Amino acid sequence: MISNPRLAPNPEEAPLLSVRNARKSYGLVTALAGAELSVRRGEIVALLGDNGAGKSTLIKAISGIVVLDEGDVELSGHKLNLRSPGDARAHGIETVFQDLAVFDNLTVAENFSIGRERVSPRWLGPLGFLSTRNDTASWIEHAQQLTVKNVSPQQEIGLMSGGQRQAVAVARAVAFASSVIILDEPTAALGVRESEEILNLVKRLPDRGLGVIIVSHNMDHVVRVAHRAVVMRGGRTVGGMVVTPGIERELVAMIMGAR
Amino acid sequence: MSFKDTGLSEDKPGVGRGFDRLGIVLWTLQAGPVIVLAALVIVFVLIAPNFLTTRNLQNLIAQSAIVCALGLGEFVVILVRGVDVSVGSVIALSTVVVSVATGIDDPSSGAQIVLFPLVGLVVGLFNGLLIVKGRIPQPLVVTVATLGIANGAALLVSGGDTRTGMSAVVNWAGNGHVAGAPVSALFVLGLLGLLWVLLRKTQWGRWLYAVGGNPDVAQWLGLPRDRLIISAYAICGTTAGFAGLLYAGRTGAASPLAGLGYELDAITAVIIGGASLFGGRGSVVNVLFGALIIGVIGNGLQHLDVSSFWAPVAIGSIIIVALEMDVARKWVETRIRVRQARRQQA
Structure with a gap:
């Protein structure tokens, strides 16, 4: 059973946003080594992985802050040339950054x-x-x-x-946002009740026809809002699965590399 | 979820209500410069017999006008988390360059007026480009270097000589009076109004506040961070050029040593005026009060039987008070934030 069955999009549908073979190095440090990610319209995808797995770099690439060394970001089948945050915003891609990006x-x-x-x-x-x-x-x-x-x-x-x-x-x-919204640890700095309100807000986003990518360390939150989870490790995408209640242990095992 | 204790309608999204006691404390801290200025004026009026004469006030205001002009631009730079210590040297450089370039009794005195801010603009752009495009993240060091270069250039251009005589318009700007008010003061008020409109009413101004508040977020959100910071230094240089105009008019001379040490008064005026050195906070209007506080202390002490050496001590003490008020403001804001969170959890 999917946690949010009414809103789960058809798995056959073509992805709204897809990232292929994303590579990025900072000098000798490889942040992304061929990462893949896709999200459909109306779908909430959780992007999971340990610290240093490459999640942040990947979402920064999609939001135009990091320019990929190699690889494509496609929106509705069209290749995007993302050189700045402005480019991403022009394509309707909006990001909420981890450290409460407000003035x-x-x-x-x-x-x-x-x-x-x-x-x-x-x-x-x-x-x-x-x-x-x-x-x-x-x-x-x-x-x-x-x-x-x-x-x-x-x-x-x-x-x-x-x-x-x-x-x-x-x-x-x-x-x-008119196409994709990315939430980087939206509840990390929040208390229980505040997290609750933000999660309720996130759950309603697919109603607006958006694709949603959410990065979170909190498995409970992931299971409650996401339709699908994608796991990264060492700069690569190592797997993905449909989110169902009780899947937390499997996801953790995948994040740790035990599976 | 209950917000009943706030007396707030729960079904009205997007709308909240103001603050109470902590809010009043915060407001008082923000009004600090005005209160300090008013207190100083009252004290000097009561104890210094010659303080409240037209001539003295005109003198005080004309003196403060130069510091205020420098402070206005300095405020914009401090707003974006920078600092510019080269503004004093811009006074020297602009007076000397204008004097040498146009000659003293040049009929095209209009050109002189334009040339002063232009020299400042060039120096400001130089600072901004070095800091942003040259990727030197220490504005203090960069502008110390510029200070040296501009001072040296002023000496080179003038051959070390002071040239007396400025065109009539410049003299009028520095020394003239309109209905009893010093022209220089009116000039600075105009500049202040212009900057206030830019900072508070235009998109560019709001972005300057945003960059000062959080430069990283500004960049993530696609604001033109580099151009904003460069523009801040350009504005600062330009107002310093205006200060050079007023200085030249007031002294009637072009000296390579003009404005020496004025940068400290400018920065002091901004800090006393309540701008945060952490960037993003303060009102340009308060620079006026900051400059007047410096002027009133210096001028007031002259009228008392007190050594004028006490003036820097008094100004230094007020800087410390201003900095502590900034700390207190942060503390009050944190308290308000905690209370907000608690209300939400309630």
Whole structure:
């Protein structure tokens, strides 16, 4: 039985995003040695592996922060040329980074719209004027859709709890992702209740037709939200399986290399 | 999930409420520079008989205007986690270059006005490009080097001589008065307004705050981090060039030793004004209060029967108070965050 049967996509469907033969070295250190990964529309794929297995490098490659030495990233069958985070965002790929990627000194609404503010007049480019009202309205609209509660748009995010901050980071990514959303350890810094709220948010993402990649060390969280798990070791993809309740031990064995 | 104790409607997503006591403490800390300035002015008015005369105030304000002009640009650099100690040398270099390039009684005095900030812009761009493109992550060291180069260049260009006489417009900018107010002060207020609009109302300004708040996240999110940092140094150099204009106008001379040591006053004004050396925080408006605090201390002590040697001691003490207030602000913010988390768990 799949944990989330109503939403599990058809395994025959062509992948939305696929990474093939990804290779990346930093001098003598090989971070990726031919890693593979694919995600379908409406599917939550958990990317698992021990520290140093290459998960971070792989998702950084998909989000355009790391440029691969070799290998392809394809979106709907088209090869992407990802040279910067902007390239990935232009293709609708959004990432929520592990260490709560928010600006503590900006407000919720500012954090939400940063990098995509609407300015007027347009011909002034980045020297154009911002509209706080626009940012606020846009935040409230998306917060409503995602039912993020009790986060005031004008509040400085540095004054908020870890869960509220993460909720804003996820909301920002969700609002602008049109194809794939990547969550790097979204619950690592959070308490139990806060994790719960973020996981509930993640579970609803496939409804929006997104492909979701989630990196997590927490097997319980993985089993509760993911449809499929992919395991990496030593920069390679060593296996994948459909996630069913009670599969944790098998996954751990695969991560450790005992299987 | 219960938020009942916050008096907040639970079904209204995206909306919360403000803070109470801790919020007031935080607000007070942020208003620190204004409170300190007001207190100093009141003390000097009460104990120094000649402090509150028109002439003295005009003098004080014109003096502070130069420090404030330098501080405005310095603020932008400190905002993006940098520092620029070459601003004092820009004063010397710009006055000398303008004087040599245009001659003293040059009719094209309009060109002089443009040339001052242009010299500053060149120095600022040099700093920014070295730090970002030259990949030298220590702005202090880079700008110390620039300080030396610019000072040396000023000596070379001038042959070590001070040339007296500046064009009428420059003299007016440094010494003139409009309805009793020093032109230099109005000039700096205009500059302040311009920077405030840039920093608070435009996308570029918000991005500068973002880069100062978290440079890594800024890059991950695709903000033009390098260009933002370079632009901060360019702005800093340009305002230093304006300070050179005011300095030249005030002294009526171009000296290769002009503005010596002013960089410390500029940085002090920014710190006293409550900007965090950790970047990303503070308001450019507070630089004005920082510069005035320095000016009031120096000027006020002159009117008392106190050695003027006490002025640096007083200013140093206020820097320490400002830094401690920054620490206190962080502590209060952490408390607020913890309370937020606790409320959520409740």
